[in-house]
Amino acid sequence: MKKILFVLFSAMFMLSSCTTVDSGEIGIEFHKWTGDKDTYGGVEGTVRGIVWYNPFTTSVFTYPTMVQRKNYEPFTVNAKDASIFTMDPQIAYHINPDKATDIFVKYRKPIDELENGYIRTCIYEAYRICANKYTSDSLMSNRGQFEADVRARLEKSLSKEGFIVDEFTSAITPPASLTEMIDAKNRAIQASLKAENEVREAEAKAKIAVAKAKGEADALKIKGDGEAYYNKTVAASLNDLLVKQYFIEKWDGKVPTVMGGQGMMFDMSKFTK
Numbered sequence: 001m002k003k004i005l006f007v008l009f010s011a012m013f014m015l016s017s018c019t020t021v022d023s024g025e026i027g028i029e030f031h032k033w034t035g036d037k038d039t040y041g042g043v044e045g046t047v048r049g050i051v052w053y054n055p056f057t058t059s060v061f062t063y064p065t066m067v068q069r070k071n072y073e074p075f076t077v078n079a080k081d082a083s084i085f086t087m088d089p090q091i092a093y094h095i096n097p098d099k100a101t102d103i104f105v106k107y108r109k110p111i112d113e114l115e116n117g118y119i120r121t122c123i124y125e126a127y128r129i130c131a132n133k134y135t136s137d138s139l140m141s142n143r144g145q146f147e148a149d150v151r152a153r154l155e156k157s158l159s160k161e162g163f164i165v166d167e168f169t170s171a172i173t174p175p176a177s178l179t180e181m182i183d184a185k186n187r188a189i190q191a192s193l194k195a196e197n198e199v200r201e202a203e204a205k206a207k208i209a210v211a212k213a214k215g216e217a218d219a220l221k222i223k224g225d226g227e228a229y230y231n232k233t234v235a236a237s238l239n240d241l242l243v244k245q246y247f248i249e250k251w252d253g254k255v256p257t258v259m260g261g262q263g264m265m266f267d268m269s270k271f272t273k
Contacts, residue, residue, distance in 0.1 A: 080135045083174070
């Protein structure tokens with residue numbers, strides 16, 4: 001019986017003395033109670049893989065080294081003119097393995113507590129300080145630059161502590177009064193553009209109508225000039241023929257005996273043949 005109890009106790013001790021740190025983590029082996037011989041907050045060193053240790057005096061703490069993503073609840077900050085903006089940030093980051101020991105010694109908290117504590121505070125401070133440099137109008141007009149300023153400040157503060165920012169995005173919601181002003185401005189711009197387009201369309205239609213009327217007038221003039229010329233020519237021809245016809249109808253067939261100073265009016269030979 002004693003042997004069985006000894007075997008069970010030994011097995012339990014061995015199980016509690018062993019842990020596994022996978023490839024997506026970094027383990028930090030540390031002493032539970034620090035003494036004079038402990039140099040850096042009781043940290044023995046970083047470990048990976050299968051780790052054996054004394055569970056009575058030592059423990060292993062792990063941090064993930066893979067990319068972590070966190071979507072924070074929205075919070076508000078004030079712009080330079082006291083307008084209140086709502087920020088809805090998302091961050092993707094990873095822990096610098098070379099600084100995992102520093103993070104542990106300074107905070108000794110798991111990653112979820114760091115996300116909701118230190119990292120969130122850094123994000124909030126970056127938004128707060130950068131937003132205070134912009135008026136509400138300039139913040140909305142230069143949103144890209146504002147977000148770049150926030151990220152630059154956030155990267156600087158987090159990298160010093162061992163957190164590397166991979167992605168950072170945010171949804172920015174302006175105050176309702178500013179949104180209404182922006183919407184009204186956009187409606188006015190759209191109405192102005194619509195009016196300008198209608199004026200241009202009316203001018204274009206007027207030019208087309210003028211050009212069409214001018215073309216029709218020119219066509220009528222050309223047609224009238226042609227008809228006038230035709231009528232004049234025909235009238236001249238008809239007058240000459242009528243005179244000749246009248247002379248023929250009145251002629252008695254005799255050749256006149258009286259000559260004019262310039263000779264006869266017709267070539268009578270044409271009529272006597």
